[in-house]
Amino acid sequence: MKNNPFPFVNLVPREQVLQRQQSQWVTRWFILVLFTTFIVGLPGLYIGGSAALADSGMSTQIKDANIAHAKHELEIPLLRSRLELLAAEQEVLDLVENRIEWRDVFSLLVDSAGNDVRFRGLSATGGGIEGKDEIEIHLDGLAPSQTIARAFVVDLEATRVFDSVELIETLREQVNDLELIRFRVMIKVSSKTVAQEGDSDGN
Amino acid sequence: MMATKQLFGKHLLKIHLVGGLVCLTIGGSAVYFAGNSISKRRGLFLSARHELASTKSLLNESIKQRSSLASRVQLYENDAQNQLELVSIKMLNARTAEIVELAEAVNIEIDSLQPRDRILDQRVPVQPLDFIGSANADEVFAFLEQMNENMSDIHIQTIDLQSDSIDSSRVQIHMQLYWFIDPADADS
Numbered sequence: 001m002k003n004n005p006f007p008f009v010n011l012v013p014r015e016q017v018l019q020r021q022q023s024q025w026v027t028r029w030f031i032l033v034l035f036t037t038f039i040v041g042l043p044g045l046y047i048g049g050s051a052a053l054a055d056s057g058m059s060t061q062i063k064d065a066n067i068a069h070a071k072h073e074l075e076i077p078l079l080r081s082r083l084e085l086l087a088a089e090q091e092v093l094d095l096v097e098n099r100i101e102w103r104d105v106f107s108l109l110v111d112s113a114g115n116d117v118r119f120r121g122l123s124a125t126g127g128g129i130e131g132k133d134e135i136e137i138h139l140d141g142l143a144p145s146q147t148i149a150r151a152f153v154v155d156l157e158a159t160r161v162f163d164s165v166e167l168i169e170t171l172r173e174q175v176n177d178l179e180l181i182r183f184r185v186m187i188k189v190s191s192k193t194v195a196q197e198g199d200s201d202g203n
Numbered sequence: 204m205m206a207t208k209q210l211f212g213k214h215l216l217k218i219h220l221v222g223g224l225v226c227l228t229i230g231g232s233a234v235y236f237a238g239n240s241i242s243k244r245r246g247l248f249l250s251a252r253h254e255l256a257s258t259k260s261l262l263n264e265s266i267k268q269r270s271s272l273a274s275r276v277q278l279y280e281n282d283a284q285n286q287l288e289l290v291s292i293k294m295l296n297a298r299t300a301e302i303v304e305l306a307e308a309v310n311i312e313i314d315s316l317q318p319r320d321r322i323l324d325q326r327v328p329v330q331p332l333d334f335i336g337s338a339n340a341d342e343v344f345a346f347l348e349q350m351n352e353n354m355s356d357i358h359i360q361t362i363d364l365q366s367d368s369i370d371s372s373r374v375q376i377h378m379q380l381y382w383f384i385d386p387a388d389a390d391s
């Protein structure tokens with residue numbers, strides 16, 4: 001260039017040069033804007049949109065868990081009341097099993113009485129609803145003699161089933177043409193004793 | 204100098220400003236939108252994860268409670284299978300009819316079989332029944348045996364036997380029976 005003896009002269013008018021420069025820069029910026037849109041704008045839009053619309057599946061899991069929980073919460077009171085009812089029934093059944101075998105008790109009385117002793121009356125009270133109360137048996141009997149009456153009481157004691165056998169009173173009494181001994185006996189037995197007796201019979 | 208002058212010439216400044224602003228707006232908006240969305244999503248995710256964890260904990264608790272209750276119910280039901288079936292108080296008439304039938308089958312003459320006030324304030328509900336009749340002593344024994352075998356949910360609470368005379372084996376019977384009713388219908 002330095003050796004060129006004829007310097008270049010720009011003959012293009014200055015307005016034209018400026019317009020050309022403006023046009024070039026507008027094009028460059030347009031390309032840069034497009035480039036920014038494609039490189040930054042669209043990926044950002046995509047990432048943001050995806051994040052906004054993404055569903056981790058947790059809402060479904062929460063919904064399912066809530067439905068299952070609500071179902072169980074409905075079932076629990078029903079199960080609880082069913083359990084209470086069954087427990088109450090079981091309690092009744094436990095008490096039902098704890099019964100006094102009156103037939104066995106009376107058989108024992110009759111066996112001890114033999115042929116000479118006759119009963120005029122027998123009154124017995126059982127162990128209550130829970131079977132815990134003491135059992136009382138009142139016997140009103142007739143025997144030909146004091147000896148036989150007392151032997152009956154001794155025989156009852158010897159069975160070891162009853163907790164106490166008490167001869168309350170003896171009276172001489174005329175029955176038809178016979179002179180007999182009327183006696184009253186009170187027998188006490190704890191329901192526990194009867195239950196044990198029943199168990200040993202069962203075994 | 205010339206290039207800088209050319210680049211930042213007055214007539215080009217507006218173009219650079221507009222172009223740069225548009226680029227920055229597009230880039231900034233994209234970054235802001237993505238960042239904001241990710242941040243919001245992360246917040247929602249964390250809150251959902253917390254909610255899911257607490258819901259699952261409640262669910263596990265209710266499952267544990269339910270299965271515990273269910274297994275206890277199952278145990279009771281299995282136990283009850285081989286046991287006596289309790290009769291509802293609603294069957295009172297049928298039950299008294301059965302007792303009468305049983306007594307008459309062993310030749311007991313029944314004067315009265317009367318239900319009394321139900322006992323509900325004790326550990327278990329009970330329906331007392333007053334039984335009055337007469338029979339031979341052997342028949343009373345047979346009745347007690349039959350009751351024991353066929354109606355084990357009925358206990359004899361009191362029994363009073365009085366002989367009519369020394370020559371007769373006939374006795375007057377007065378019994379109070381305790382019928383252990385099904386607690387499910389005890390209040391009806």
